[in-house]
Amino acid sequence: MKPKTVITVVLLVFVAASVVVLAAKSLRPKPQPPASQPPDDGVIAYYFHGNMRCPTCRSIESYAHEAVKSGFAKELADGRLQWRVVNYEEPKNEHFATDYQLVAPTVVLAEISGGSQKQWKNLPEVWELVGEKPAFIAFVQQNVRAMLEGSGE
Numbered sequence: 001m002k003p004k005t006v007i008t009v010v011l012l013v014f015v016a017a018s019v020v021v022l023a024a025k026s027l028r029p030k031p032q033p034p035a036s037q038p039p040d041d042g043v044i045a046y047y048f049h050g051n052m053r054c055p056t057c058r059s060i061e062s063y064a065h066e067a068v069k070s071g072f073a074k075e076l077a078d079g080r081l082q083w084r085v086v087n088y089e090e091p092k093n094e095h096f097a098t099d100y101q102l103v104a105p106t107v108v109l110a111e112i113s114g115g116s117q118k119q120w121k122n123l124p125e126v127w128e129l130v131g132e133k134p135a136f137i138a139f140v141q142q143n144v145r146a147m148l149e150g151s152g153e
Contacts, residue, residue, distance in 0.1 A: 039079050039080055039081075039082060039112050040112070040114065040115045041080070041112060041113055041114065042075070042079065042080035042081055042082070042111075042112055042148070043075075043080065043081050043082070043109055043110065043111055043112065043144060043147045043148050044081075044082045044084055044109070044110045044112065045064070045068050045081065045082070045083050045084070045107065045108075045109055045140075045144055046084050046085075046086055046096075046100075046107065046108045046109075046110065047060070047061045047064050047065070047083075047084070047085045047086070047105070047106075047107055048086050048087075048088045048096060048100070048102055048105055048106055048107075048108060049061065049085070049086075049087055049088070049105040050087065050088065050089045050104075050105060051087065051089045053105075056127075056130055057105045059130050060105060060106075060107070060126050060127070060130055061085060061105075063126075063130065063133055063136045063137060063140070064107045064126065064136075064140050065083060065085075066137060067136070067137040067140035067141050067144070068081065068083050068140070068141075068144060069083070070137070071137075071141040071144065071145075072141075072144060072148075075148060080148065081144065081148065088102055100120060100122060101122065102122075104124075104127075106122055106123060106124055106126065106127075107122075107123040107126050107140060108120055108121065108122050108123065109121045109123065109143060109144060109147045111147050111150070113150075121143065121147065123139070123140065123143055125139060126139070126140070
């Protein structure tokens with residue numbers, strides 16, 4: 001065999017092996033970060049979404065996250081408040097649709113007391129307020145504050 005042919009074959013084998021390795025890596029499930037433990041006493045602010053995510057849904061998530069981050073930095077840092085984004089259409093999360101009576105993407109606040117959920121509140125009004133960012137943020141912060149104070153109903 002000519003040296004040029006040998007080099008061509010070696011390079012083709014190398015490229016083929018690289019493609020196989022990359023394809024295998026992309027098919028392997030990505031490890032999920034461990035879910036943070038619920039607080040013994042505090043609030044979990046959830047943003048629930050489905051598989052299909054429209055621009056309005058993404059705005060609701062963004063505004064709600066901003067409301068929680070900007071209004072409750074201390075509570076987030078000390079663990080009394082947790083922010084979680086959950087796809088309720090994933091098989092492992094389907095129970096949330098029943099647990100919180102979800103029919104569409106939304107923000108839900110869950111009060112935890114003694115390590116167990118005490119109460120929860122769905123905030124479907126976020127859909128009406130998404131066009132008014134300051135009112136949206138004030139609404140979410142008001143509800144989070146009330147839930148943190150134990151009077152979220």
